[in-house]
Amino acid sequence: MSSPDHEVLELPGFVLESGAVLDPARLAYRTYGELNADRTNAVLFPTWFAGDHHANEWLIGPGRALDPREYFVIVPNLFGNGVSSSPSNTPPPHDAAAFPGVTVRDNVRAQHLLVTGTFGVERLALVLGCSMGALQTYQWAVSHPDMVARALPYCGAPATSPHNQVFIEGLRAALTADAAFDGGRYGTPPAAGLRAFSRVYAGWGFSQAFYWEETWRQLGFASLEDFLTGFWEANFAGYDANDLLAMLWTWQHADVATTPGMDGDVKRALGSITARTLALPAEKDLYFPPEDEVRAARYIRGGEVRVIPGIWGHLTGGGANPVDAAFIDAAVRDLLSE
Numbered sequence: 001m002s003s004p005d006h007e008v009l010e011l012p013g014f015v016l017e018s019g020a021v022l023d024p025a026r027l028a029y030r031t032y033g034e035l036n037a038d039r040t041n042a043v044l045f046p047t048w049f050a051g052d053h054h055a056n057e058w059l060i061g062p063g064r065a066l067d068p069r070e071y072f073v074i075v076p077n078l079f080g081n082g083v084s085s086s087p088s089n090t091p092p093p094h095d096a097a098a099f100p101g102v103t104v105r106d107n108v109r110a111q112h113l114l115v116t117g118t119f120g121v122e123r124l125a126l127v128l129g130c131s132m133g134a135l136q137t138y139q140w141a142v143s144h145p146d147m148v149a150r151a152l153p154y155c156g157a158p159a160t161s162p163h164n165q166v167f168i169e170g171l172r173a174a175l176t177a178d179a180a181f182d183g184g185r186y187g188t189p190p191a192a193g194l195r196a197f198s199r200v201y202a203g204w205g206f207s208q209a210f211y212w213e214e215t216w217r218q219l220g221f222a223s224l225e226d227f228l229t230g231f232w233e234a235n236f237a238g239y240d241a242n243d244l245l246a247m248l249w250t251w252q253h254a255d256v257a258t259t260p261g262m263d264g265d266v267k268r269a270l271g272s273i274t275a276r277t278l279a280l281p282a283e284k285d286l287y288f289p290p291e292d293e294v295r296a297a298r299y300i301r302g303g304e305v306r307v308i309p310g311i312w313g314h315l316t317g318g319g320a321n322p323v324d325a326a327f328i329d330a331a332v333r334d335l336l337s338e
Contacts, residue, residue: 006030006053006083009114020100022090027110028083029053029076032060033068035119042121043073044111044140048131048317049247050239052083056133058319065332071125076111078132080246087184087242096242097184104132104254108139115147126336127275128152130317131288132247135160135254138273138296142256145274150335154280154308154328155317157292158270159255164287167204168252174200175241184242193241198232205232207284207313215311219320270299277303278335280328282316306331 006028014025030053035042043066045056053075060066066073077084079102087099094100115121127148129137134156141151142158160168178193180186210216211224221227236244257266277300281290290307297303308316308327316324 006077008084009110009118011110011113014110016100016106017103018100020094022085022094022100025079025110026085026089027076027079027114029074029114032066032073032075033071035072035121039119039121040123040125041071042115042119042124043071043126043128044115044124045073045075045127046107046111046129046133046136047075047078047081048129048133049078049251050081050236050244052077052081055318058325059329059332065329065336071336072119074115074119076107076114078136078247078250079107079110080243080250082240082243086240087246088240099242099246101249101253102246104135104139104250105143105259107136107250108143111136111140112144112147123147123149126150126152126332128154128332130155131314132156132251132254134279134288135251138256138270139254139259141273141275141277142259142262142269145272148273148275150338151273151275151277152280152332152335153277153293154331155282155285155288155314156279157288158296159257159266160252161287161292165252167287168248170200171197172245172248175244181241184245186241190241191237194236194239195233197244198236199228201236202228202232204286205313205315207286207311209284209311210313213311266296267299270296270303271301273300273303276335276338278331279303279305280308280331281305282308282310282313282324284311285314285316287314 009027010024012024014022127140134153137153138158141148174196175193178190180190216227256269262269279293281293297305319325
């Protein structure tokens with residue numbers, strides 16, 4: 001299956017870790033560039049929370065680190081994001097609030113079927129991703145160590161920390177408190193819940209310094225209220241509430257230590273990684289702080305951490321700030337050149 005800007009891999013009878021079955025699961029993806037004859041130039045670049053393949057395109061293009069003239073870039077969409085299988089596009093019995101919990105490993109397993117089955121790729125030159133894309137990057141490196149030559153997670157971690165889970169719980173509570181949400185069986189979007197969700201997110205996505213210095217003016221906003229409504233509320237206004245909750249569930253349950261065979265031991269999981277790993281946390285990320293990556297790197301052979309300096313917080317990874325974008329681009333180039 002395909003649409004004007006992406007393709008869809010149908011996976012009949014796709015059994016999730018929970019035991020629920022999506023029949024079929026639909027993995028939406030887009031590719032950039034051409035796969036070379038020996039299939040050695042493939043790069044996997046999973047999406048992040050509430051982003052689709054377009055959100056990754058700032059790092060892809062001629063003259064950029066992921067130049068499609070050199071690399072074959074595969075961007076799979078996260079389950080729950082409204083493009084791949086999600087509450088908003090799945091028929092009964094798994095529609096809307098009945099959509100089952102999908103883990104990061106469920107996403108990685110579907111992506112593995114895409115990479116190996118559709119493209120015949122046995123080894124990926126690089127797996128990289130931001131935020132929830134970083135969670136997937138770590139899981140790829142743990143689940144398929146022989147397939148991942150290099151890993152570059154940025155603005156992320158190998159597991160969702162307790163503090164991060166508290167943030168997620170705040171988002172969930174704000175969204176579902178709207179009476180219009182109706183247990184996920186709403187007829188019209190829960191607009192008040194989506195606004196509340198957006199404003200909770202606003203306090204976490206950027207750093208305190210970003211607001212102290214009124215950096216939002218660089219994005220074209222004249223006042224703080226203008227920024228909250230024109231940036232944050234506008235960003236989430238078009239999303240399906242159940243899709244947001246599905247992605248939150250995936251995010252909250254991410255942990256490489258729960259990989260089969262790792263017995264809940266994060267050190268063991270990270271120690272199994274053989275990929276050359278370069279992690280890029282953002283200096284003032286409020287929910288994936290640099291400490292997460294520094295701690296993880298201790299257990300990865302050859303693991304390296306480069307902190308992205310600046311005040312853009314978690315949104316450092318979005319590519320909107322040219323200085324941050326250049327730092328990430330340079331790191332990707334460095335890793336691919338090794």
